[in-house]
Amino acid sequence: MPAIGGVLVRVLVTGFEPFGGDTVNESWQATTALATDWRAARDGAELVVAPLPVTFSAGPAELLRLLGRHSPDVVVATGLAGGTEAVRLERVAVNVADARIPDNAGAQPVDEAVVGDGPAAYFSTLPLKAAWSAVRSDGVPATVSNTAGTYVCNATFYALQHALAGRPAVRSGFVHVPRAAQLDVASSARALRAVVLTTAAAVRGELSEPRLAAGAEH
Incomplete structure (x- = not known):
């Protein structure tokens, strides 16, 4: 497989532990399912996966x-989005933490900055439109979202x-997956x-990267 300087591309994918009274978190289920079927030689990348705690500090x-x-x-950091x-x-x-419910450590920040001296927002550096097209071509419903919320997912x-703001060679971003009742974990993977x-x-x-419209009118 093609690689950078003869070395496989190094990929890190994370999911979250359960929170809010749930016993599972589909983001970690989808991440582990991805890892189960991963072959570095076949896929041209070395994959590392890891779970993150659902707290504003430790995550x-x-x-x-x-x-x-x-x-x-x-x-690629991943999290769970209910209701989609x-x-x-x-x-x-966005540089704001505004928690509707406490995190797993009991913290519930309201209108606080994620990074005190940071800019108002950062954009993903993933190839969003190309990835969006690839996901939909694989038969999985997908959207380009313009808000990651104000909970631990957004803070992370x-x-x-x-x-990574000073490391443009690293491509990074966040993906939300639905609950399994709305989309099975295999499809999220x-x-x-x-x-x-x-x-x-x-x-x-x-x-x-294609030039595709994926905006919203509201």
Whole structure:
């Protein structure tokens, strides 16, 4: 498989532990399902997966620790989005934590900055439109979303983009998957696979990103 300097593209994918009284979190289920079917030689990338705690402090901190340990070329953080039937490729992370419910450590920040001196927002550096097209071509419903919320998912997404702001060669972003009652975990895993492979192709310089409209009128 094509690779950077003869080395496979290094990919990190994370999911979250259960929260809010749930016993499972579909983002981690989909991530582990992705890993089960992954073959580095076949897919042209080395994959590392890891769970993150659902807390405003430890979630971002653990992801940053993983960045330092694995030095990935691609990072796809994933989380659970209730009330949707489609995989959501998040476009933007905002610098605000405003929690409707406490996190797993009991913290419930209201109108607080994720990073005190950080900019208002960061954009994903994943090839969103190409990944969106690839996911839908695989038969999985998907949208490009313009809000990742204001809970731990957004805080982790923002911290990730803040940490990588000076490293444009690393492509990174966030994907929300639905509950299994709305979309089976196997389909969510296929969507993550499409996102990862598309992004790895972009890192290798093999991808021409399409100009596709995916905006919303509301």
